[in-house]
Amino acid sequence: MATIDLSKLVTADMKAAQTRQARIAAIIAERERRLGVGFAYDFGDTRGVHRIATSEQDMRGWDEVTKIANAMLALNDPVSTIDIVTEAGPVQVTAIEWQHILIAAAAFRQPIWTASFALQAMNPIPLDVTDDQYWL
Amino acid sequence: MIIQFCPQLRGDTLSLSRAGDRLIVNGDTIDLSATPDGAELPADAISNDWLVGTVRRIADVLHLTLILPHDADAPESVRFPADIVDPADGPITLPGEA
Numbered sequence: 001m002a003t004i005d006l007s008k009l010v011t012a013d014m015k016a017a018q019t020r021q022a023r024i025a026a027i028i029a030e031r032e033r034r035l036g037v038g039f040a041y042d043f044g045d046t047r048g049v050h051r052i053a054t055s056e057q058d059m060r061g062w063d064e065v066t067k068i069a070n071a072m073l074a075l076n077d078p079v080s081t082i083d084i085v086t087e088a089g090p091v092q093v094t095a096i097e098w099q100h101i102l103i104a105a106a107a108f109r110q111p112i113w114t115a116s117f118a119l120q121a122m123n124p125i126p127l128d129v130t131d132d133q134y135w136l
Numbered sequence: 137m138i139i140q141f142c143p144q145l146r147g148d149t150l151s152l153s154r155a156g157d158r159l160i161v162n163g164d165t166i167d168l169s170a171t172p173d174g175a176e177l178p179a180d181a182i183s184n185d186w187l188v189g190t191v192r193r194i195a196d197v198l199h200l201t202l203i204l205p206h207d208a209d210a211p212e213s214v215r216f217p218a219d220i221v222d223p224a225d226g227p228i229t230l231p232g233e234a
Contacts, residue, residue, distance in 0.1 A: 002166040008181035012174025 023125040030130050031116040032056070038087065039108040041101055050086035054105065066102065069095040111135075138197060141204035141217040141231065142188050148205050150186065152228040157198065161186045168198055197222075204231060 036055040043050065054062075061084075068082050072095035081092035093101065115135045119125060126134065137154065153160045157169035166184050168191060171177055176192040189201040206214045210232060217231035 002161075002164050002182055002184040004167070004170065004177065004183075005181040006170060008178055009171065010176050010178075011172060015174070015176075 020125060023127075023129060024120055027116050027119045027125070027129045030135075031112055034112045034135060035109055039104065041086075041104050043091070043097070047091050048088075050088040050091060052086050052101065052105070054109065062105075065098060069098040073099075137222060138199045139220040139223065139228070140189075140199070140201040141219075142201055143204045143206055143210075143215050143217060145208060145210075146203075146205045147207075150202070150205055150230060152202070152230060154223050154225050154228055156225065159200070161202065168193075168200075171198065206232070 036053075036058075038051055038053045038055075038058075040049050041052050042048070065082055065084055072078075072080055072082075078094060078096055081094055082098065083090060083092055084098075085091075112135065119129055119134050137157075137159075139152075149162075151162055155165075157167065157171075159166045159168065161184055164184055166182060166187065168177075171191060171193045173193050173196050176190050178190050179187050182191070186203050187200060188203055191198065191200045193199070204214065204217055214232035220228060220231075
């Protein structure tokens with residue numbers, strides 16, 4: 001009689017769980033890609049419209065600028081400027097202007113997070129999680 | 137049960153019979169009854185070298201692949217064997233056998 005190592009048995013439930021985990025990983029990868037695309041921000045003056053980068057590395061820079069802006073606001077300094085570099089080039093912003101950029105970034109980024117959570121909650125998760133219809 | 141074959145030029149022979157979910161390969165019984173529907177077993181989980189590839193039960197039908205030994209002048213029906221679908225219990229006629 002041949003012996004069978006049932007510890008190597010992969011059940012339908014296990015396969016479904018593996019598939020789901022793989023699709024969740026794909027959703028997270030797509031979310032990161034979309035978060036990193038960046039967005040256009042209109043300063044509404046001579047500085048014009050700048051494309052602002054939002055890759056993971058860029059977001060570390062955002063944290064730095066946000067700390068500086070928060071310190072300025074805590075010191076009631078609405079005038080001093082912070083040097084930042086967008087994809088259009090260097091530009092100066094006040095602490096308040098930086099807050100506006102943060103709000104604009106939230107408007108760009110939050111729907112992406114929301115869509116990714118909705119996708120992860122689907123059962124079954126769609127095969128093509130990169131389809132725009134799931135991210136609008 | 138659906139039996140597929142992996143033809144190999146080799147000197148030994150294969151005899152095969154079925155008893156429900158049990159397959160008797162050259163006298164060695166492989167009991168696949170513990171494989172539930174939708175599950176799969178890699179070949180290395182089963183201590184029989186004739187079985188290659190993954191054993192799957194799909195829609196309550198076992199799918200498996202066995203080595204089919206043949207000699208150098210084997211006919212095309214052995215070198216490119218058809219699957220055996222739902223063989224009856226008892227001895228199984230292999231590709232190329234009368």
